[in-house]
Amino acid sequence: xxxxxxxxxxxxxxxxxxxxxxxxxxxxxxxxxxxxxxxxxxxxxxxxxxxxxxxxxxxxxxxxxxxxxxxxxxxxxxxxxxxxxxxxxxxxxxxxxxxxxxxxxxxxxxxxxx
Amino acid sequence: xxxxxxxxxxxxxxxxxxxxxxxxxxxxxxxxxxxxxxxxxxxxxxxxxxxxxxxxxxxxxxxxxxxxxxxxxxxxxxxxxxxxxxxxxxxxxxxxxxxxxxxxxxxxxxxxxx
Numbered sequence: 001x002x003x004x005x006x007x008x009x010x011x012x013x014x015x016x017x018x019x020x021x022x023x024x025x026x027x028x029x030x031x032x033x034x035x036x037x038x039x040x041x042x043x044x045x046x047x048x049x050x051x052x053x054x055x056x057x058x059x060x061x062x063x064x065x066x067x068x069x070x071x072x073x074x075x076x077x078x079x080x081x082x083x084x085x086x087x088x089x090x091x092x093x094x095x096x097x098x099x100x101x102x103x104x105x106x107x108x109x110x111x112x113x114x
Numbered sequence: 115x116x117x118x119x120x121x122x123x124x125x126x127x128x129x130x131x132x133x134x135x136x137x138x139x140x141x142x143x144x145x146x147x148x149x150x151x152x153x154x155x156x157x158x159x160x161x162x163x164x165x166x167x168x169x170x171x172x173x174x175x176x177x178x179x180x181x182x183x184x185x186x187x188x189x190x191x192x193x194x195x196x197x198x199x200x201x202x203x204x205x206x207x208x209x210x211x212x213x214x215x216x217x218x219x220x221x222x223x224x225x226x227x228x
Contacts, residue, residue, distance in 0.1 A: 032214045043116055043204060043219035051214040090157065094213035101147055101170050102217060104157035 002027040002093045006105035014113050019063075019078040021108045023091030026072065030096045033074040035065055038088040038107075047089075050074060052096065061085070086112045117141065118220035120205050126226045132193040135223045139186055139207030145169070146188040147208075147217060148180055152201040163188055164211045195227045 007022040025031055032051050036044040048059025055067040065076045074091060088109050092102040117140035127133055139146050148160040150173075159172035163182035174180075177195075182188045192199060202224050206217040 036219075041221070043118070043221045044206075045116070045219070046216050049214070049216065096213060100213055101159045101162050101172065103159065104149075106156040 002031060002095055002100065002103050004091050004093050004103060004105035006089075006091050006108050008108055009106065010109045010111065012111040012113060013081045015083055016080050019076070019081045019085065019110065021076040021089050021091075021110065023065075023074045023076065023105060024072050025074060025091070025093045027093055027095055032094045032096055033065075033067060034092040034094075034102065035059065035063070035074075035076050036090045036092060036104075038090065040087075044090060047076070081110075081112045083112050083114065086110055116218040116220060118205060118207050118218050120203075120220035120223050122223060123221065124224050124226075126228060127195060129195055129197060129227055131195050131227075132191065133195065133225065135190040135192070135203055135205075135225075137188045137190070137205030137207075137220060139188070139205075140218055143207035143209050143218070144186065145208045145211045145215075146182055146186070147206040148174075148188070148190050149204040149206065150201045151204060151222070157204075160190070162211065169211050192225070197227050200225055200227045 003026045005024045034049045035047040050067045058064045091105040119138040144165045147162045160174040162170040180190045202222045204222045206219045208215040208217045
């Protein structure tokens with residue numbers, strides 16, 4: 001069964017600083033990986049996804065993530081944080097074979113300090 | 115707006131009661147997923163339907179049941195409610211059930227059991 005571990009339940013960065021949110025996955029077959037964002041009182045919105053094409057994936061709002069099979073990681077980055085990036089971020093995995101719905105990590109809350 | 119509609123947005127009920135949560139998927143989406151979000155457990159997959167048929171089952175309690183109707187809307191029924199069932203319940207939809215398909219989330223129903 002697949003699983004996701006997000007390192008750090010809360011990350012705080014200054015406005016303009018690099019954002020790095022960490023995600024490690026476990027999957028017995030090649031995975032599909034996703035990052036979702038949840039703003040307060042909202043549902044989840046897809047930021048980006050990896051589905052076995054390019055290992056560096058670009059998403060919305062300037063975010064990108066790199067799939068590293070050797071490290072079983074899919075960390076999310078953004079070069080320069082903006083106040084509007086403050087939200088909860090979820091990494092999720094599904095298996096490329098079979099019918100396995102998304103399995104989410106516990107989330108990382110990103111705070112951006114002015 | 116994701117196009118997924120969940121009603122009601124908030125629900126307060128007493129222990130032992132039964133409630134029904136409703137979800138209307140995006141137009142054209144055949145697959146519906148239910149997730150439970152709580153502080154201690156994070157986002158837990160409950161159940162998935164595709165075109166009226168159950169496709170996958172996760173950590174759904176026997177007191178909970180769901181169905182997808184011919185018009186593709188879905189209902190999640192929670193019975194014999196306990197305090198621990200208090201959570202945010204999300205519905206998501208996607209056009210297919212393939213694991214690489216983006217899921218669109220509703221804004222959730224916040225259930226409070228008192």
